[in-house]
Amino acid sequence: MIKLTYILSFSLLCASHMLLANEPVKLRFCYEDKQLLPYYAGNGAQIPTPPGATIEHLQEGIALVPQLKVTFERRPWLRCLQLLEQNKVDAVVATYNELRLSFAVFPLDENNAPDSRLALNQHATCIVQRVGDNVTQRLKDGVVMARPLGYVVPEYPSGVSIVPVQSQQQAFSLVKLGRVDATTTTCEINTVQLPNMLNEQLEVIHPPLYESTGYLVFSKAFYNQHSKLATELWRTLQQTQNPNRYYQYLPQ
Known part of the structure; x- marks a missing residue:
């Protein structure tokens, strides 16, 4: 009886680990809460439809990486950077700056320089x-x-x-x-x-x-835990580049 109980407990534990392993990784993306066309549309905390070219690009790319599930947060831009530094959000889009390397992970080439081949725009x-x-x-x-x-x-x-x-x-x-x-x-x-x-x-x-x-950059904590997924997303976003996506948000 004890042996049977042990086997059942072990089986349940294995099953729970398998379920957790199959759950997508949550990616918390933070971006500015003020309209900045063509990148971000609308003001405030809401995600409008259409959301802006950068958000469209991220949504399309992440849809091709089924292990990831994105959530969007809108904050003042400086607050997004602070939350990234505190590992309270997982990603932002930002330009390269050496001062940001202390808390943000950029796609780098073999010379540890920003890899423009993996840039968003x-x-x-x-x-x-x-x-x-x-x-x-x-x-x-x-x-x-x-x-x-x-x-x-x-x-x-x-x-x-x-x-x-x-x-x-x-x-x-x-x-x-x-x-x-x-x-x-x-x-x-x-x-x-x-x-x-x-x-x-x-x-x-x-x-x-x-x-x-502009690069998609990750928090240190997210990249340390999910470096393969981060690299896969950088590469996938290159495959989903579409210049027309930006121009449709601008007056003709």
Whole structure:
């Protein structure tokens, strides 16, 4: 009787482990709670339909990795980074910065450099100014530029001073009101120039000020536990690249 009880208990334990092993791994993805077209649509905590090009891309890619189940959280961008550092979310999309390596895992090549072959997208950033303000001619002489909190600050010309703001929309408002000289916005995606979506008071200045690359990055804890799944997702997202996905969110 004791032997039979032991066998039954062992069988139940094995069965429970098998069920757990077959359950998909939860991937908690955090992204900005303010609209940032074409990447993210809508404002607030809700996930709208359609959700934005980046979310569509992630949904399509993760659907091809059945071992993963994604949940989306919308927070202020700086809060998403903090939660990633605390291992309270598992992934964000971000540009590469060495300071982020202490808490985030980027796809790296054999030289430990960011692997652009596994990037989500490449985009260029242009200056936004009041119409006719000629900010680019004054960059070395002293320009005040608004920049949303949590975004990587590139190497601007020496005369540029940065004012941190809560959102891209706040940055645009400060430029319109004349409280800062300029801000920046995405003006090209995958080398294709985007249409001007600003009102008549503001203008986008070409050529781009700088270029950057967006990566899906994982928390240290998630990557340490599920490195094979993370690598599989990076590769799968390359197979589901679709440039038209971005352009459908922009005015024609």
